[in-house]
Amino acid sequence: MLRRRFLLLAAAPAAVRSAGDEEKVWREYVEWYRRQPISVTDPRRSYLEHLERSGLGAAAIQERAKVIERFSIQRREELHPFFFDRTYSSGTPRFNAGPNSLLAEAVRDKAPGRALDVHMGQGRNAVFLASKGWQVTGFDFSAEGVRAAEAAARKAGVSLTALVRRHEDFDFGRARWDLVVMSYTWVPLREPYIQRIVESLRPRGLLVFEHLMDESGSEGAAAWLPKPNQLLQVFGGLRILRYEDVRASADWSWRPERIARLVGEK
DSSP states (O other): OHHHHHHHTTTSOOSOOSHHHHHHHHHHHHHHHHTSOTTOOOHHHHHHHHHHHTTOOHHHHHHHHHHHHHHHHHTHHHHHHHHHHHHHTSSSOSSOOSOOHHHHHHTTTSOOOEEEEETOTTSHHHHHHHHTTOEEEEEESOHHHHHHHHHHHHHHTOOOEEEEOOTTTOOOOSSOEEEEEEESOOOOSSTTHHHHHHHHEEEEEEEEEEEEOOOSOOTTSOTTSOOTTHHHHHTTTSEEEEEEEEEEOOTTOSSOEEEEEEEEEO
């Protein structure tokens, strides 16, 4: 119904007239978005319906819809923390709450040392590693995820360092980690991030990577989704111990997906 009304009123006077107005429209949407439960699966449509119920006219709603759609593309990383805050504060996980199976296999026979869990989420991998004797640091841009990780560590009787950080701001250090875990992260597979991560590994340190793959072939595809064989290129400075491009159960999907797995050694 909303879509039809918008099309009929396409020639109506604009309700959003300046960059300042657009910024206000976006901020109001973001504030609404961050308060919604994860059960709201189509936030933009739900927000427009919310505006209609509030009594806003169809022409004004249409203009706001255009701004929100454009900004959602331009500023999609701004919404990521809020999406994951909603995810990790939900009582119904939308992901595998157990440790990643590739990680469990990779460290089975490795002596514990210092581990970094990149975009640790609610701590499923960090707590697992800590329970195996690893000294674990993890970070995530979701405050709710970090809070859940700390609670999970207390419940399991283990200690870890959990930080609210973005990958752009985190100090990976040099020759600092015996293990770096990149399990369904949002780190772009390009410099300077990859160089920072590789340099942060100690000699004989392991990198464990798993993520959904990009099958679109689009130039505009998410930079953190690996393309076929891309991991072999970006982590080519490591000794590749395992690489897979398979369709299998994925930690962040309810169905089999094409996923990339890599284990590399410094």
